[in-house]
Amino acid sequence: MPSGRRGRATWLGVLGIGLIVALLAVAWLQVRQAALLRQAVEVADDDAVLLVYQAETEYLRLRDEWSRSSDPRRVLDAPALQLRYDIWVSRVGLLHNERIGNALATDTGFAETLQRIDRFIRRADAVFAAPDGPGPTRVALQELEPELMSLGAEIHGLSLRAAHRVGEQIAARNATVQSHNLVGIGLTVSLSALTLAFALLALRQMRQLDRRRAALEDLAEHLRSARRDAEAASEAKSAFLANMSHEIRTPFHGLLGMLSLLRDTGLNQQQVGYLRTAAESADHLLAILNDILDMSQLESGRMVLSPAPVELRALLRDVEALMRPQAHAKALALHIGTDPALPERVLCDATRVKQVLFNLLSNAIKFSDHGAIVLDVQARDNEAMAELVFVVSDQGIGIDEATLGTLFRRFAQGDSSRSRRHGGTGLGLEISRNLARLMGxxxxxxxxxxxGSSFSFRMPLRPVQAVPAPRTLPGDAPPPPRPLRVLIAEDHVVNRQYMAALLERLGHDAVFATNGREAVEAMRAAEGKPFDIVLMDLHMPEMDGIAATRAIRALPDAAAATVPIVALTADAFTETRDRCLVAGMNDFLTKPVSPPKLAASLRRFFGSTGGADFAPEPAAPEPAAAGGESPPLVDTAAVALALQAMPRERLAAMVHSFLDQGPQLVQRLRAAVRDAQPLELRVNAHAARGAALNLGLAALAATAETLHEGASHLPAHEIARHVQRFADLLPATRAAAIAAGLPLPAGAAV
Structure with missing residues (x-):
């Protein structure tokens, strides 16, 4: 090596080592800065004083209400006193928190004060224990009043001590912030020095570029020579591929022959299914291999299509069967939708159409880490001709504008780093587009x-008339539709009765599971008598609908793992629909589940569903504006839809059974408010909302929705007010139901 070049290399090495040391120093400063910043902004135990203050505020309100209630000169307002007591108890419950206890661990009086409060609450609970009784008596209130009043000084002292503790934390954080500022100054100085070093290096590199320009001109001539050599190598590669095509086809034909012989041996049903999939995969792989090894046919236009009548939906089922395992392996949903206007049979080359769809779907799965892969098949009319359009959409990494320009070039890959991890030759999209153009x-x-990305594969739509059905002799009736065996996973008894009535009217058999775990066990045990479809509620105890769907999709039995699953939920949000599709569900029904909705969903999977014909569902009313009128007690439109599926007496029995369970539900809601359990509140409110929607009890459904949505952020007194509203609506709703023509069952009492 020349001495000048060796000297430059030594100088660059020294500079590189210096830059590495500087970067390590800056990295250390940044780590230190992050630690100080985290220490400075940490919330710590600031919320302790807020919780203690809230407990003191609610105590003062309770004490005032208690004094008014125990005064013989005033009227005892038991509900108001109950409300104030429940709110104060919930605030005290929040103080029984390990984090707050650690914050006030140095305060020896904290535990003693809580013990005194707990003793008072136990005595007071005995006074307020009877939920349906006459309530606390004035004598009992007067007996407990001195003990309640004596708690005031201790609670106030606890609030002051908590405030003092938070003040100490603020002072400590101020000192930490000051230290952080000093570290920031050091970081700024270090970054300035590093920037100067990079500027000097850039200046030196610019000078070197001038000297290298001449060398690059010499290299250009060498590159032209290398290009000529590469073109010669490409021609040799083409000749090699042409020869290898014959060598590779020979063992493939042997493989296909052995699979054909294996088909004639004694195999069980599961093995026959495995063999069929293996043979189809081998056939398809051989077809793709022939295309890749003989690219000259595509380039010269010598490839010939073999169009034939094809059942379009059977083709899509084959595509789904091979693509779903790949999607399932990455926890992606694969959803295939078809336009109802599509013909049953079309004229096309099924092998080439599958080849294009396999490539597009495989790329969508490869470059997606979450969400759903959707294949939407549509029929479109343009000015020239009718077209069959396959749209493959994903929610993956997407493609920038620069890459879109090179996407269909040979050996070009949308994301080189990601493609390198997942494999791929870069030929797939070019072959697919050439095939699509060959099809017109x-x-x-x-x-x-x-x-994400959306690929649209268009081809001429050439419908094929179906073979006419044999003529029916006079007097012969068409065979009735096959009754379906439906598994319904639903934890609410009223909803189970409602769904049973709908399916009975449609002529189908219903089997029920009360939670997701029972649904999975029912699918696993149904090998001798499989289910045709599953209606899956999302919110259930032990195992919810999402987890149950994933467990069913993972079952070893292919028939059980691929059964259609339809979500049932009162949530109509896009996020909920996406979660269902990602979990492997095929459709989505929102509550109330009207008879037309259910019948339409079953028709999408099985064609004619049998049973009664339902009138079309009326359009949903526009939502009321903020501050507008409250929803009606009974939604007459929803009741009219339900009466299409069941007799009036049966619907009336369901409505009054739900209202009879209302007081127990109110007690569970109040207990959740008192014990500060928002999750329990949401679960009970959600179940009540779904049942009320199905039965057309609009006002109860709206109140339950408010409780469900506000359980985690509304103040306790607001939640308690909505619970009381739900309780007040029960008798009014019963009266409205009776007025709407849903009378009490015989022998029942209001």
């Missing part, structure tokens, strides 16, 4: 980085 169509793409 094309492939286009729209995409945004971070939002």
């Amino acid at each position: 169509g094309d492939i286009t793409v729209t995409s945004k980085p971070g939002e």
